[in-house]
């Protein structure tokens with residue numbers, strides 16, 4: 001007999017006790033007193049049991065609600081975040097995309113199909129958008145092949161084709177997003193940040209610290225750009241703003257020693273991520289190479305796996321100079337990924353395409369403003385979409 005049937009039959013038995021005439025007043029009051037009767041031990045046990053079952057059911061339901069409502073909430077926030085992210089990306093790349101489009105529109109005005117002349121103009125546009133000669137030629141070549149196959153490619157289709165070919169050229173960013181999570185068993189995850197003066201290293205470290213912190217990770221920053229006092233102070237402002245720990249020494253102290261202290265402190269604090277700022281004096285390549293080499297050696301003494309990443313920060317608004325920076329730094333040290341800054345306020349956003357194609361180093365982040373939230377994980381699809389957005 002099921003639990004409910006048992007309970008029911010017990011209750012029924014109780015009501016069967018009502019052998020009185022329902023219409024008589026005396027019977028009614030008697031019946032009332034019987035229904036108030038203290039339930040038998042067995043019934044009581046069953047009721048208790050049911051109460052327990054209900055409590056358990058309620059707890060399970062609460063837990064389920066908790067489990068199932070969280071992802072819903074997260075998805076909602078994620079969607080909201082993505083929308084915001086897209087909007088700020090569009091805003092950040094506005095100057096680049098507007099200039100790109102006005103040039104393309106001019107090139108195809110009055111033309112119905114993509115011909116030799118249109119391709120020539122397109123080549124110029126890509127070069128002037130700082131995509132770089134090599135990458136431009138690659139893109140033009142691919143479009144030429146398509147035009148050769150289909151002689152009547154309409155000029156309206158040009159931007160679609162261009163978008164496809166450009167996306168195909170940036171090979172690297174899909175994997176990056178998947179590999180983006182910090183590896184927990186390699187805690188702390190150490191990131192060395194390099195790049196020329198003024199590229200945006202310190203600002204980007206502040207933004208990255210905020211990003212990693214928002215993922216619930218514990219971040220420690222090291223001020224290994226000891227060349228100028230202002231550099232240490234600037235990083236301190238960021239550390240205070242983001243509310244993460246900063247490890248620093250006096251101005252002029254050995255950057256490698258600061259890096260060592262930072263890692264040591266991060267291990268003690270059980271931190272997840274270490275971000276190390278460096279000085280970027282490119283005027284003396286041998287010095288730079290020595291300095292970065294020493295920082296790496298010293299970090300390895302503490303933990304042979306480190307640094308897990310060496311991010312090169314390059315100023316995207318410098319066009320061809322950004323290529324030069326990438327070239328110089330890849331010569332002095334192994335770079336694992338790029339962070340391209342200042343893509344807002346420049347019409348040279350095309351630099352991202354060229355650099356990603358030519359150096360085959362994945363772009364991990366892009367900087368689209370000076371504020372803490374103006375850092376995005378580079379997503380090639382979103383980037384190209386935004387670059388091609390007609391306002």
Ligand SMILES: Nc1nc2c(ncn2[C@@H]2O[C@H](COP(=O)(O)OP(=O)(O)O)[C@@H](O)[C@H]2O)c(=O)[nH]1
Nearest residue numbers: 197198199200201202203341342367368369370
């Ligand atoms: N507009 C804009 N400015 C940026 C961006 N990233 C950095 N900056 C600015 O570039 C300047 C140099 O940055 P800083 O972090 O000091 O460069 P560092 O010398 O490499 O450490 C500062 O004025 C920053 O506010 C960005 O993505 N967009």
Ligand SMILES: [Mg+2]
Nearest residue numbers: 201202225231
């Ligand atoms: Mg700096």
